[in-house]
Amino acid sequence: MRKTIASLAGGALLLTALTGCSGGSDSSAGGPTELTVWTGFTGGDRPGYDQIVKDFNASHPNVKVKMVVQPWDTITQKLPSAWLTGSGPDIAAPSFDPNVIANYVKTGSVLPLTATGAGTTEINTDQIAPTLVKEYTYDGKLYAVPANYATLSLYYNKKMFAAAGITSPPSTVTELLADAKKLTNPAKKQYGLVLADNQTIQMWPILQWLQGGDIVDAKNCSVLQSAAGQASLKPWADAVAKDKISPVGLTGASADALFSGGKAAMEMNGPWAAPGYKSAGIDLGVAKIPVGVDGKAVTLGSTAPLAVSAKTKHPQQAQEFLAYWTSKAAQKKFSLATGFPTLRTDLATDPQLLANPVIATFTAQVPDARLYLPRVPQATQVDTNGYVPLIGKITRGEDIGAQTAAAGKTIDGLTGCSS
Amino acid sequence: MSTESSRQRRPGGAVHSARPAVVLKWLLLGAGLVVAVVPFLWMLSVSFRTEGDLFAHPASLLPHEWTLHGYGAVWQQLPFLRLVLNSVVFAVGTTALTLLLDSLCAYALARMRFRGRNLCFFLVLATLMVPFQVTLIPVFVELFHLGWLNTYQGLIVPRATSAFGIFLLRQSFMSIPTELDEAARIDGAGHLRIYAQVILPLARPALVTVGLLNFMALWNDLLWPLVVSTNPEMRTLPAGLTLFGGQHVTDHAVLFAGATISLLPLAVAFFLAQRSFVAGIATSGLK
Amino acid sequence: MAPSLLILGVFVVYPIGISFWYSLHDWTIGAPEQPFVGLDNYRALASDTQFRNALVNTLELTVVSVVVLVVLGLALALALIGEGRMTRVVRSAFFFPTIVSLTSIGLVWRFLLDPDLGLVGGISSALHIPRVDWLQSTSLALPTVIFVDIWKNAGFVMVILLGALKAVPAERIEAARLDGAGRWQLVRHILVPSIRPTLLFATLILTIQSLQLFDLVYVMTGGGPLFATDTLVNQVFREGFVNFRTGYASAISWVLFVLIMLVSAVQLRVFRYDDVD
Numbered sequence: 001m002r003k004t005i006a007s008l009a010g011g012a013l014l015l016t017a018l019t020g021c022s023g024g025s026d027s028s029a030g031g032p033t034e035l036t037v038w039t040g041f042t043g044g045d046r047p048g049y050d051q052i053v054k055d056f057n058a059s060h061p062n063v064k065v066k067m068v069v070q071p072w073d074t075i076t077q078k079l080p081s082a083w084l085t086g087s088g089p090d091i092a093a094p095s096f097d098p099n100v101i102a103n104y105v106k107t108g109s110v111l112p113l114t115a116t117g118a119g120t121t122e123i124n125t126d127q128i129a130p131t132l133v134k135e136y137t138y139d140g141k142l143y144a145v146p147a148n149y150a151t152l153s154l155y156y157n158k159k160m161f162a163a164a165g166i167t168s169p170p171s172t173v174t175e176l177l178a179d180a181k182k183l184t185n186p187a188k189k190q191y192g193l194v195l196a197d198n199q200t201i202q203m204w205p206i207l208q209w210l211q212g213g214d215i216v217d218a219k220n221c222s223v224l225q226s227a228a229g230q231a232s233l234k235p236w237a238d239a240v241a242k243d244k245i246s247p248v249g250l251t252g253a254s255a256d257a258l259f260s261g262g263k264a265a266m267e268m269n270g271p272w273a274a275p276g277y278k279s280a281g282i283d284l285g286v287a288k289i290p291v292g293v294d295g296k297a298v299t300l301g302s303t304a305p306l307a308v309s310a311k312t313k314h315p316q317q318a319q320e321f322l323a324y325w326t327s328k329a330a331q332k333k334f335s336l337a338t339g340f341p342t343l344r345t346d347l348a349t350d351p352q353l354l355a356n357p358v359i360a361t362f363t364a365q366v367p368d369a370r371l372y373l374p375r376v377p378q379a380t381q382v383d384t385n386g387y388v389p390l391i392g393k394i395t396r397g398e399d400i401g402a403q404t405a406a407a408g409k410t411i412d413g414l415t416g417c418s419s
Numbered sequence: 420m421s422t423e424s425s426r427q428r429r430p431g432g433a434v435h436s437a438r439p440a441v442v443l444k445w446l447l448l449g450a451g452l453v454v455a456v457v458p459f460l461w462m463l464s465v466s467f468r469t470e471g472d473l474f475a476h477p478a479s480l481l482p483h484e485w486t487l488h489g490y491g492a493v494w495q496q497l498p499f500l501r502l503v504l505n506s507v508v509f510a511v512g513t514t515a516l517t518l519l520l521d522s523l524c525a526y527a528l529a530r531m532r533f534r535g536r537n538l539c540f541f542l543v544l545a546t547l548m549v550p551f552q553v554t555l556i557p558v559f560v561e562l563f564h565l566g567w568l569n570t571y572q573g574l575i576v577p578r579a580t581s582a583f584g585i586f587l588l589r590q591s592f593m594s595i596p597t598e599l600d601e602a603a604r605i606d607g608a609g610h611l612r613i614y615a616q617v618i619l620p621l622a623r624p625a626l627v628t629v630g631l632l633n634f635m636a637l638w639n640d641l642l643w644p645l646v647v648s649t650n651p652e653m654r655t656l657p658a659g660l661t662l663f664g665g666q667h668v669t670d671h672a673v674l675f676a677g678a679t680i681s682l683l684p685l686a687v688a689f690f691l692a693q694r695s696f697v698a699g700i701a702t703s704g705l706k
Numbered sequence: 707m708a709p710s711l712l713i714l715g716v717f718v719v720y721p722i723g724i725s726f727w728y729s730l731h732d733w734t735i736g737a738p739e740q741p742f743v744g745l746d747n748y749r750a751l752a753s754d755t756q757f758r759n760a761l762v763n764t765l766e767l768t769v770v771s772v773v774v775l776v777v778l779g780l781a782l783a784l785a786l787i788g789e790g791r792m793t794r795v796v797r798s799a800f801f802f803p804t805i806v807s808l809t810s811i812g813l814v815w816r817f818l819l820d821p822d823l824g825l826v827g828g829i830s831s832a833l834h835i836p837r838v839d840w841l842q843s844t845s846l847a848l849p850t851v852i853f854v855d856i857w858k859n860a861g862f863v864m865v866i867l868l869g870a871l872k873a874v875p876a877e878r879i880e881a882a883r884l885d886g887a888g889r890w891q892l893v894r895h896i897l898v899p900s901i902r903p904t905l906l907f908a909t910l911i912l913t914i915q916s917l918q919l920f921d922l923v924y925v926m927t928g929g930g931p932l933f934a935t936d937t938l939v940n941q942v943f944r945e946g947f948v949n950f951r952t953g954y955a956s957a958i959s960w961v962l963f964v965l966i967m968l969v970s971a972v973q974l975r976v977f978r979y980d981d982v983d
Contacts, residue, residue: 444785448785448786448796451782451796451800452796452799452800454857455799455800455802455803455857455861456799456802457825458811458814458815458818459802459806459814461814461818461825462810462814465817473823474822474823476828477822477823477824477825477827477828477831478825478828478829478831478832479828480825520709520710520713521710523709523710524709524710524711539711542711542714542719543710543714544970545967546714546718546719546722547914548914548963548966548967548970549718549722549959549963550918550920550939550942550959550962550963551918553721553722553725553942553956553959553960553962553963554717554718554721554722554725555946556725556946556952557720557721557724557725558717558721561716561717561720561721576713576717577713577716577717579713580709580710580713580714582714582718583911585710635804635805638807639806639807639808639809639810640807641807641809641921642921657807657809671817671823674813675813675814675817678810678813678814681807681810682806682807682810685805685806686802686805689798689802689805693798697797697798697801697865698869
């Protein structure tokens with residue numbers, strides 16, 4: 001008796017299950033096409049992106065874009081399976097790390113962008129910074145456009161500089177190191193230069209480049225263990241391990257918190273951080289990253305990819321949206337609102353942008369900017385299994401020679417370096 | 420007099436030893452109490468503090484300057500009532516359904532004889548041992564094929580039975596003397612009536628336990644609602660509050676205001692119904 | 707019971723089976739080809755130092771937290787078995803963390819222990835105690851996470867054991883006391899044996915929970931620093947969702963699944979859980 005009821009209930013459940021199957025039909029008969037966009041822009045730059053979407057909707061009555069902002073972590077967890085099943089958004093910024101696009105290309109979940117050209121509804125790749133176009137091109141096909149392009153600058157706390165008797169921000173890497181040490185005061189829990197090494201926009205490669213070192217060479221072979229590689233890490237590893245210019249093992253968010261809490265005198269960070277620092281009441285200075293030992297300027301460039309789902313029902317409208325996002329008008333407005341440098345080459349000398357000192361500082365560094373592990377195979381794993389552990393170890397006082405050798409081996413194994 | 424007799428019934432307090440031991444016991448408990456309570460007080464305090472205050476006076480438990488901006492930000496940026504509604508529908512609906520299904524299943528396992536019963540019980544126990552992350556992707560794909568993503572049934576049905584609940588209820592049902600069923604059966608009751616009229620009323624404490632444990636787990640659950648709801652309108656409270664843990668978010672007041680808010684409903688329920696909470700959990704260990 | 711089994715079957719058993727199927731492939735979600743690799747993933751695990759590290763961490767965490775929790779929970783239950791007002795208040799306070807989500811707890815403790823802005827760091831520097839980087843130190847991070855895990859669950863164990871202790875018949879205790887049993891003997895020979903099933907239950911549940919620990923680690927340390935707090939489920943998450951190696955992640959979860967089954971079976975055997983009616 002009871003069993004019958006139970007199986008009936010089971011049957012009913014199965015039935016709902018089956019009927020549920022037929023749902024999800026396309027209802028694009030009338031009304032505007034709806035596009036969903038996922039991004040992780042929760043920082044101070046968020047209003048700038050919101051504005052792009054708002055303007056697009058206003059000028060495109062037949063398309064309605066809805067942008068859902070959630071933390072990058074959440075996107076990382078949900079997007080792969082969402083796109084696999086086609087239930088995800090039409091467009092997404094899968095990560096703040098451009099290298100993850102490679103993973104999505106491999107799994108066939110991103111659409112190759114074909115609507116390129118100079119027309120108003122086309123993505124104008126000729127006017128987008130070539131580094132970025134190259135970064136998102138795989139086997140000759142473009143799979144994403146840059147949602148933004150940022151360089152890192154040196155933020156400094158003017159009050160702390162004055163208290164230490166330093167009149168101007170450092171202009172060479174030697175000065176940077178000296179100032180960082182001078183501004184450090186363990187008794188007052190004050191740090192000269194906070195350096196995050198995990199869950200962060202990478203800061204350490206900049207230091208390495210400034211000191212004449214690098215992570216991998218053109219053949220994707222590790223050069224960390226080379227003489228130049230070790231020499232580039234040594235002064236900064238010592239500065240953290242011995243001089244305590246920064247706490248060890250910081251995440252990006254905790255480094256930001258130290259700077260906005262007035263506990264750190266300097267931090268290398270992107271333009272998105274400025275609004276938060278200002279509202280925290282920091283007497284804020286923004287300077288170019290100091291020049292390296294060879295006298296040349298270099299900084300890290302950072303770009304978040306914006307890609308279209310391979311299963312979107314509206315590939316044409318989605319690409320039209322990307323075209324609008326990267327258009328001259330939208331990008332100019334975006335830079336003015338957020339202080340980001342421009343991702344378009346035809347805006348690089350725009351007088352209105354350069355009149356803003358923050359934009360000017362970030363923009364001035366665009367020509368010298370390099371991406372982190374650009375197009376290195378398995379870059380995400382090179383980062384989590386190779387580079388991040390290496391920095392973690394040497395800043396905790398472990399031997400640079402041994403650790404770079406180990407990291408080099410790991411990285412070569414991942415990239416398939418063949419030398 | 421009365422204290423004397425009640426003391427004798429208490430195993431732990433039964434042997435009241437010398438005073439120093441009692442003092443030491445309460446000293447240790449006092450220290451434990453501080454460790455147990457201070458983190459929550461601190462969380463509450465930080466949610467009202469400004470960033471500058473937090474860094475300037477890290478040793479202080481109380482704010483030097485009060486600010487409501489953490490709560491303001493949470494309120495402004497979240498469809499708050501919608502989140503609460505979703506949380507309630509999810510936690511209450513799932514708990515109710517779980518109680519029904521688990522108790523039916525437990526009844527069958529405890530009282531009915533059929534082939535493969537032990538296998539069934541073993542399967543139930545085995546599912547207890549699977550980490551959720553393992554089944555995440557396949558379940559997601561299934562829900563997609565059912566068209567259940569972003570729906571309440573997608574949120575509820577896969578969680579509507581818990582191996583732990585079945586296990587607990589079965590133990591509880593088995594401790595009810597079978598003579599009672601026999602008596603009912605002689606009166607002509609079938610399984611369904613025995614289940615509803617004999618077993619369920621007697622197993623009330625266990626049902627309360629399973630209900631409470633489930634409700635707490637569901638209310639606090641983060642990953643599941645996040646996975647099922649690709650649409651922010653279907654978020655639950657904890658999932659919605661993760662919005663404030665982002666990459667560039669350094670405002671601790673907002674973060675902690677969010678944590679406080681998500682804790683609040685359960686905390687209030689706890690203080691109102693403390694006894695049933697504690698009694699409920701306590702019975703979970705009884706066979 | 708059919709609906710329950712149907713749900714468990716559809717949403718638990720079947721996905722587990724599928725994940726085993728994945729683990730035999732070089733499976734990448736969504737990829738056009740999923741090459742069959744047999745047991746290669748499992749072989750790769752044998753030489754994967756990250757896996758070994760996560761396994762060791764998980765086992766260490768489980769053993770320490772379960773042992774401490776059962777002992778501490780029992781001690782608390784014995785100490786707080788009375789019905790005095792103070793006793794009740796203390797009991798509630800210890801129990802309170804049980805109802806709070808691991809994510810909130812992880813968040814609070816992460817910042818509470820932060821040497822620069824947390825209360826712990828603030829007080830210790832006010833007292834001129836040297837700075838301790840609890841969660842940034844490779845040797846202290848895991849013990850710290852274990853501590854927080856214990857902190858959260860101690861009240862739960864206490865309450866479960868309290869329920870069992872209260873059900874011990876008063877006559878039995880009285881009889882033992884008349885036989886001249888001391889406090890310790892009473893605990894050792896009367897109380898603990900009487901609540902054995904409950905102790906087993908608590909141990910089993912705690913073991914399974916600890917072996918699956920993820921949320922707390924994810925929120926507090928993300929598995930760092932330098933994988934010092936990496937657990938198996940955290941590695942499953944990283945390989946599956948960050949590196950897109952679904953097949954490999956499935957293999958790790960299967961190892962974990964088998965491990966949990968084994969440990970549970972051993973515990974049931976050791977405690978002689980004569981439950982089969």
